[in-house]
Amino acid sequence: MDNTIPIWARVAGVAVFAAVGFYLVGIAVGRAPLLGGELHAPAWVVGSAGVTFLLSGTYLALDAAPTRFSTLRHLVVIAFLTSLAAIFLWIAFGEGARELTSGSATATLQGNAPEGQGRLAFGTLAVLSCGLIAVECWRAWRSLRRRHEE
Numbered sequence: 001m002d003n004t005i006p007i008w009a010r011v012a013g014v015a016v017f018a019a020v021g022f023y024l025v026g027i028a029v030g031r032a033p034l035l036g037g038e039l040h041a042p043a044w045v046v047g048s049a050g051v052t053f054l055l056s057g058t059y060l061a062l063d064a065a066p067t068r069f070s071t072l073r074h075l076v077v078i079a080f081l082t083s084l085a086a087i088f089l090w091i092a093f094g095e096g097a098r099e100l101t102s103g104s105a106t107a108t109l110q111g112n113a114p115e116g117q118g119r120l121a122f123g124t125l126a127v128l129s130c131g132l133i134a135v136e137c138w139r140a141w142r143s144l145r146r147r148h149e150e
Contacts, residue, residue, distance in 0.1 A: 005060075005064075010064060014058075014061050015057075016057075017053045017054065017060065018053075018054060018057045020050070020053045021050045021055075021056075022054070024053060025054070027039070029043070030043075040099075041090070042090070045090050048086050052080060052087070055083065059073065070147075071143065074136060074140035074143060075140070078136050078137060078140065084129050088122045088123075088129055092119045092123035093119075093126075098118055099112070100115065100117075100118030
């Protein structure tokens with residue numbers, strides 16, 4: 001496997017993902033202070049976002065590992081996608097009103113997005129995430145089967 005990410009960048013990325021992840025999980029369990037306001041989502045959604053960051057850092061670290069860790073990499077990707085899908089599903093289908101904003105890359109067009117459009121967008125992302133989970137499960141099963149046949 002050709003690894004093009006320098007080790008210093010990989011370590012820095014893992015550290016940043018871990019710091020953000022642990023902070024969000026800390027907020028979710030009431031052990032870290034929430035800076036600048038109040039939660040606008042259930043604690044489990046904030047915790048899921050933290051887990052998503054932690055799993056991103058874990059994958060970045062495992063990406064440089066030998067191929068014998070491929071099963072663990074597949075599990076990390078499946079867990080990452082599941083955590084992400086849970087957030088998307090809550091935004092799309094959770095009870096209560098949603099205050100969503102929209103904007104452009106140039107930040108010249110910003111404003112409140114209609115709730116229905118936002119829920120549709122996040123519902124679409126949730127469905128795509130669930131599809132990616134199925135694909136990754138299939139890839140993991142195929143990889144395990146191939147290793148078992150060797």
